[in-house]
Amino acid sequence: MENRERIIVLGGDGFCGWPTSLRLSSEGYDVVIVDNLSRRKIDVELGCESLTPIKPLEQRLRRWEEISGRRIDYRALNIADDYEALEQLIQEVRPKAIVHFAEQRAAPYSMKSPRHKRYTVDNNINGTHNILCAIVESGLDIHLVHLGTMGVYGYGTAGMSIPEGYLTVKVDIDGVDREIEIPYPPHPGSIYHMTKTLDALLFYYYNKNDDIRITDLHQGVVWGTNTEETLMHPDLINRFDWEGDYGTVLNRFLVEAAVGHPLTVYGSGGQTRAFIHIRDTVRCISLAIKHPPARKQRVKIFNQATETHRVRDLAGLVARLTGAEVRYYVNPRNEASENELVVHNEQFLELGLNPITLSEGLLQEVIEIASRYADRVDQAKIIADSRWRADIPLDREGTAARREPVAA
Amino acid sequence: MENRERIIVLGGDGFCGWPTSLRLSSEGYDVVIVDNLSRRKIDVELGCESLTPIKPLEQRLRRWEEISGRRIDYRALNIADDYEALEQLIQEVRPKAIVHFAEQRAAPYSMKSPRHKRYTVDNNINGTHNILCAIVESGLDIHLVHLGTMGVYGYGTAGMSIPEGYLTVKVDIDGVDREIEIPYPPHPGSIYHMTKTLDALLFYYYNKNDDIRITDLHQGVVWGTNTEETLMHPDLINRFDWEGDYGTVLNRFLVEAAVGHPLTVYGSGGQTRAFIHIRDTVRCISLAIKHPPARKQRVKIFNQATETHRVRDLAGLVARLTGAEVRYYVNPRNEASENELVVHNEQFLELGLNPITLSEGLLQEVIEIASRYADRVDQAKIIADSRWRADIPLDREGTAARREPVAA
Numbered sequence: 163m164e165n166r167e168r169i170i171v172l173g174g175d176g177f178c179g180w181p182t183s184l185r186l187s188s189e190g191y192d193v194v195i196v197d198n199l200s201r202r203k204i205d206v207e208l209g210c211e212s213l214t215p216i217k218p219l220e221q222r223l224r225r226w227e228e229i230s231g232r233r234i235d236y237r238a239l240n241i242a243d244d245y246e247a248l249e250q251l252i253q254e255v256r257p258k259a260i261v262h263f264a265e266q267r268a269a270p271y272s273m274k275s276p277r278h279k280r281y282t283v284d285n286n287i288n289g290t291h292n293i294l295c296a297i298v299e300s301g302l303d304i305h306l307v308h309l310g311t312m313g314v315y316g317y318g319t320a321g322m323s324i325p326e327g328y329l330t331v332k333v334d335i336d337g338v339d340r341e342i343e344i345p346y347p348p349h350p351g352s353i354y355h356m357t358k359t360l361d362a363l364l365f366y367y368y369n370k371n372d373d374i375r376i377t378d379l380h381q382g383v384v385w386g387t388n389t390e391e392t393l394m395h396p397d398l399i400n401r402f403d404w405e406g407d408y409g410t411v412l413n414r415f416l417v418e419a420a421v422g423h424p425l426t427v428y429g430s431g432g433q434t435r436a437f438i439h440i441r442d443t444v445r446c447i448s449l450a451i452k453h454p455p456a457r458k459q460r461v462k463i464f465n466q467a468t469e470t471h472r473v474r475d476l477a478g479l480v481a482r483l484t485g486a487e488v489r490y491y492v493n494p495r496n497e498a499s500e501n502e503l504v505v506h507n508e509q510f511l512e513l514g515l516n517p518i519t520l521s522e523g524l525l526q527e528v529i530e531i532a533s534r535y536a537d538r539v540d541q542a543k544i545i546a547d548s549r550w551r552a553d554i555p556l557d558r559e560g561t562a563a564r565r566e567p568v569a570a
Numbered sequence: 571m572e573n574r575e576r577i578i579v580l581g582g583d584g585f586c587g588w589p590t591s592l593r594l595s596s597e598g599y600d601v602v603i604v605d606n607l608s609r610r611k612i613d614v615e616l617g618c619e620s621l622t623p624i625k626p627l628e629q630r631l632r633r634w635e636e637i638s639g640r641r642i643d644y645r646a647l648n649i650a651d652d653y654e655a656l657e658q659l660i661q662e663v664r665p666k667a668i669v670h671f672a673e674q675r676a677a678p679y680s681m682k683s684p685r686h687k688r689y690t691v692d693n694n695i696n697g698t699h700n701i702l703c704a705i706v707e708s709g710l711d712i713h714l715v716h717l718g719t720m721g722v723y724g725y726g727t728a729g730m731s732i733p734e735g736y737l738t739v740k741v742d743i744d745g746v747d748r749e750i751e752i753p754y755p756p757h758p759g760s761i762y763h764m765t766k767t768l769d770a771l772l773f774y775y776y777n778k779n780d781d782i783r784i785t786d787l788h789q790g791v792v793w794g795t796n797t798e799e800t801l802m803h804p805d806l807i808n809r810f811d812w813e814g815d816y817g818t819v820l821n822r823f824l825v826e827a828a829v830g831h832p833l834t835v836y837g838s839g840g841q842t843r844a845f846i847h848i849r850d851t852v853r854c855i856s857l858a859i860k861h862p863p864a865r866k867q868r869v870k871i872f873n874q875a876t877e878t879h880r881v882r883d884l885a886g887l888v889a890r891l892t893g894a895e896v897r898y899y900v901n902p903r904n905e906a907s908e909n910e911l912v913v914h915n916e917q918f919l920e921l922g923l924n925p926i927t928l929s930e931g932l933l934q935e936v937i938e939i940a941s942r943y944a945d946r947v948d949q950a951k952i953i954a955d956s957r958w959r960a961d962i963p964l965d966r967e968g969t970a971a972r973r974e975p976v977a978a
Binding site for chain 1: 657700707709738756764904
C-alpha cells in the first residue's frame with residue numbers, strides 16, 4: 163500500500179478531516195493537512211469545547227508520527243483568504259487529490275446573525291472557488307473530493323427517492339417528451355446548506371470549462387467519534403460536538419442522556435434524516451479517492467449515507483437505552499414538520515462499502531465516551547439559540563412546544 | 571406621477587444604472603444611487619475609457635437637478651465590503667424597491683486571470699448576499715429587482731425554447747409521471763455568468779426562508795447608448811463600451827466600423843444571442859418595479875430581451891451599412907460554434923412593453939455617436955485578450971481563424 167501519492171486535506175484538523183487524514187496516512191499516502199483552526203476558534207467564540215479532550219494539532223501530529231512512523235505535514239493557511247499561498251502549496255506538493263473539508267459546516271451557526279450568515283457565505287464560496295482556480299492555474303490533473311451534504315436535496319420531495327446527484331426528467335421539445343438528465347434541483351434549508359448548493363455550481367462550471375475531475379459527496383448526519391486510527395492513542399482522539407450549533411442529532415442525544423438533560427427534539431421529531439457513522443465517512447473518502455471520475459466525465463456525485471431514521475425514533479431509542487426523558491422544543495428551523503426520505507447509495511455499495519448501521523453496541527461505545535467526559539459539558543449550551551427567522555420563538559424550556567399530531 | 575416612493579439604485583453610475591436612475595427620477599421616484607465607481611476604475615486598469623465622454627457622477631447629478639428640478643442622492647459605498655453602512659442606509663431610506671446593478675458584468679473581464687475570476691466571484695456573491703441579509707434585518711417589505719442575464723440558461727438547448735425562469739418537466743414518482751415546475755437548470759458559460767447562477771440560488775433561498783419579494787431580469791445583450799433622459803444634456807450622456815472586455819457585440823461592431831477596424835467576429839459567428847435596446851432596459855426595469863411579485867410568491871423571472879440574432883448576421887448588416895470588412899478571429903470562449911435560441915418574453919409584452927427592434931435608424935444613431943467620438947478609441951484595445959482556457963490561442967490578427975463551415 164506504500165504508494166507515496168500525495169494528498170492535501172483541507173480542514174484536516176476537523177471532525178471529519180482529522181480521522182480522514184489519519185486513515186489516508188495509514189493507507190500509505192503522503193498527507194498534507196491545511197487548516198486555519200477556525201473550528202477551534204469558533205469553540206472559543208461559543209464558550210464551549212469538544213466533549214473529548216482533543217490535543218493541539220501539532221501534538222496530535224507528533225503522536226501520530228511516533229505511533230505510526232508516518233509523518234503528516236501541516237500548513238496553517240486560510241484558503242478563503244490567502245490564494246497565493248494556496249496556489250504555491252499546490253504547485254509544490256503536486257497532489258494526486260485534494261480533499262476539501264474547509265468550510266463552515268453547521269446550519270444553526272450559519273443562522274445566528276448577519277455576521278454568521280455573511281461569514282459562512284464568504285468563507286465557503288471563496289474557499290471553494292480559490293481551490294478550483296488554483297487547480298486550473300497549476301495545470302495539474304488533480305482530483306478534487308468535496309464533502310457536501312444530503313441537505314442540498316431538501317427534504318420535501320414526497321414519494322420521490324433521492325438519486326445520486328442527477329435526476330432524469332422528461333421535457334417537451336418540439337411537442338415530443340424527451341428524457342434528459344439534469345443536476346438535481348437544489349432546495350437548501352439554511353444559509354449553510356445554500357453554500358453547498360453554490361459549491362455545486364462552481365463544480366459544474368469548472369468541470370465543464372476546465373475539465374477538472376471532481377467528486378462531490380452528499381453526506382448524511384455523522385454519528386460516532388472514534389475510528390480505528392484515532393483509537394490508537396488518547397492524544398489522537400477525535401472531536402465530539404454536543405452544543406446547540408455544532409452538535410448533530412444522534413451524538414447530541416447521547417450526550418444529553420449522559421449528563422441528565424432531557425433529549426432535545428425540535429419540532430415534532432417527524433423529520434427523517436440520513437445518517438452515516440464516522441468510520442464509514444473515512445472509508446467512503448478513501449474509496450472516492452481511489453475511484454476518480456474519468457477525465458472529461460461530469461462531476462461524480464455520491465450519496466454518502468447508509469441509513470435513514472426519524473428524529474423521534476432515535477430519541478425513543480436513546481431513551482430506552484438510557485432512561486432519559488424526551489422533551490419537545492419549538493423547532494428553530496423553517497422546515498416541514500414531517501418528511502419521508504429514501505436515499506440511493508448504490509455507488510458506494512458497488513465499490514465495496516459494507517455499511518456500519520445503528521446498533522446498540524456502537525451506541526454504547528458513544529454513551530461510554532459521553533459519560534467519561536460528561537464534566538466537560540456546559541448544560542447552558544445544549545439548547546440551540548439560533549433561529550431561522552426572527553419570528554420563531556426561542557424555547558429554552560421545551561414547554562412551549564407541544565408535540566404535533568403524527569399521521570403514522 | 572409624483573409618488574415620492576424611494577428607490578435605491580445599486581450601481582447607479584453604470585451603463586444600465588445611470589439611465590435607469592434618470593428614468594426613475596423623472597417618473598417621480600426619490601432615487602438614491604449607491605456606487606463605488608468600480609466600473610470607472612476598471613477603465614483606468616484597462617487603459618481605456620468610455621467612447622462617450624461621461625462626466626464624473628457628482629457633475630452628472632448636479633446637471634440633472636438643474637435640468638429636471640429633481641434631486642438624486644448619491645452614497646459612495648462598496649456593498650460587497652461595507653455591510654454595516656448598507657444596512658444603515660436601507661434603514662434610513664426605507665425604500666419601496668432596491669434595483670441591483672452592482673456587479674462585475676463582463677464575461678471576458680471575469681476570465682482574464684485568477685485575480686479577475688476571484689474578484690468577480692467575491693464581489694458579486696458577497697454584494698448580492700449582503701443586500702439580501704440587510705433587507706431581512708431591516709424588517710421592511712422591500713422589493714429587490716436584480717439585473718441578471720440570459721446567459722444563465724446557456725445556449726446549448728437545441729430545439730427547446732427558453733421559458734421565463736421555470737421549466738415544466740415530468741418526473742417518475744412511484745412509477746407515475748408527474749408534472750413539476752423547477753428552476754431552469756443553469757448552464758453558465760463563464761465565471762461572470764456563473765456568479766449570476768449563484769445569485770439565483772441566493773434569491774431562491776431568501777425568498778423561501780424570509781419571504782423577500784424578488785424579481786430577477788434575465789437580460790440579453792444591450793445595444794444603443796442614450797435614452798430620452800440622457801439626451802437632455804451632453805453632461806448626462808451615457809457610457810459606451812467598445813473594448814475587448816466590456817464592449818458587447820453590436821455596439822462594438824458599430825465602433826469598429828467608425829474607426830476603420832475590421833468587424834471582429836469570434837468563431838464562426840453562428841452564435842445566436844438575445845438583444846435589447848438600452849431604452850427598453852430602462853422601461854422594463856420601471857415595469858418590474860411597478861409589478862412586484864405578491865407577498866410569498868416565488869422569485870419572479872422575466873426574460874428581458876426583445877429579439878435574437880446570429881452574430882455573423884449582425885456583422886453582415888453593419889458591413890452593408892458602413893462598408894466595413896468582416897474578419898473572423900479564434901473564439902476565446904469555450905462554447906458551441908452554432909446555436910439556436912428561441913426566447914419567451916411574454917410577461918413584459920403583457921405589461922405593455924412595445925419593443926424597440928433593430929432598425930437602420932437606430933443603428934445610424936449609434937454610428938453617428940461612434941463617428942463623433944472615434945478619436946477616443948484605442949485600436950490596440952479592440953481585440954479581446956481574455957481567453958476561457960490557457961490552451962485557446964490568442965488571435966490578434968484574425969488570420970489564424972478560418973470561418974467554420976456553416977450548415978444553413
